[in-house]
Amino acid sequence: DTAVSQTPKYLVTQMGNDKSIKCEQNLGHDTMYWYKQDSKKFLKIMFSYNNKELIINETVPNRFSPKSPDKAHLNLHINSLELGDSAVYFCASSQEAGGLFFGSGTQLSVL
Amino acid sequence: AQSVTQLDSQVPVFEEAPVELRCNYSSSVSVYLFWYVQYPNQGLQLLLKYLSGSTLVESINGFEAEFNKSQTSFHLRKPSVHISDTAEYFCAVSRGGSQGNLIFGKGTKLSVKP
Numbered sequence A: 001d002t003a004v005s006q007t008p009k010y011l012v013t014q015m016g017n018d019k020s021i022k023c024e025q026n027l028g029h030d031t032m033y034w035y036k037q038d039s040k041k042f043l044k045i046m047f048s049y050n051n052k053e054l055i056i057n058e059t060v061p062n063r064f065s066p067k068s069p070d071k072a073h074l075n076l077h078i079n080s081l082e083l084g085d086s087a088v089y090f091c092a093s094s095q096e097a098g099g100l101f102f103g104s105g106t107q108l109s110v111l
Numbered sequence B: 001a002q003s004v005t006q007l008d009s010q011v012p013v014f015e016e017a018p019v020e021l022r023c024n025y026s027s028s029v030s031v032y033l034f035w036y037v038q039y040p041n042q043g044l045q046l047l048l049k050y051l052s053g054s055t056l057v058e059s060i061n062g063f064e065a066e067f068n069k070s071q072t073s074f075h076l077r078k079p080s081v082h083i084s085d086t087a088e089y090f091c092a093v094s095r096g097g098s099q100g101n102l103i104f105g106k107g108t109k110l111s112v113k114p
Helices: none
Strands: A004-007 A010-013 A019-025 A031-037 A043-050 A053-057 A064-070 A073-078 A087-095 A099-102 A106-110 B003-006 B010-014 B019-021 B023-026 B033-038 B044-050 B056-058 B064-068 B073-078 B087-094 B102-104 B108-113
Touching (some): A010 A019, A019 A031, A031 A073, A043 A073, A099 B044
Parallel strands (some): A010 A106, B010 B108
Antiparallel strands (some): A004 A019, A031 A087, B023 B073, B033 B044, B087 B108
């Protein structure tokens, strides 16, 4: 019954590898997001999709590519991982007047 | 540009004491304001929000926040905290008219001690 679910929960990988994080929401929301939380707990928006269409892309390196096959899914693919990509990545969804609903996060560690 | 300042990075309190977590924002346009709570190793959960109307908003677990336009503040208060309130609290302001494109403060770690 999880509203916003993302996998995997933990991701440990070597520099230079390519990895993906998957996200699904069963709330029927039209808009989905990726947020990044750094080691100091600072949260910043990366991308937003509305009904499969990209509406926000916040100066994120083009090694990060979101993909939304349908409005319930928003995946994040990262190419050529760097040490600085280590963070917790949160998927979220929203509907008007509802605020953001977050997934439980994916902790990415790049070695 | 909009911004959010949480004035305290850590707030230690004893159980059953009152607490106030401070949040100030800057914006040249009307905003929506939010408080989110993050328990260890979990995602953020919406605690309460101000969209319009009454400036005092309440959550189901006893927290309240008051929107003060003249002081550009949205402080979070609880008259009596529990051990289970120990968590990180984030204040956020909407960017434009979107309730999902948010600018977050740096968080306040609330530690409730017995």
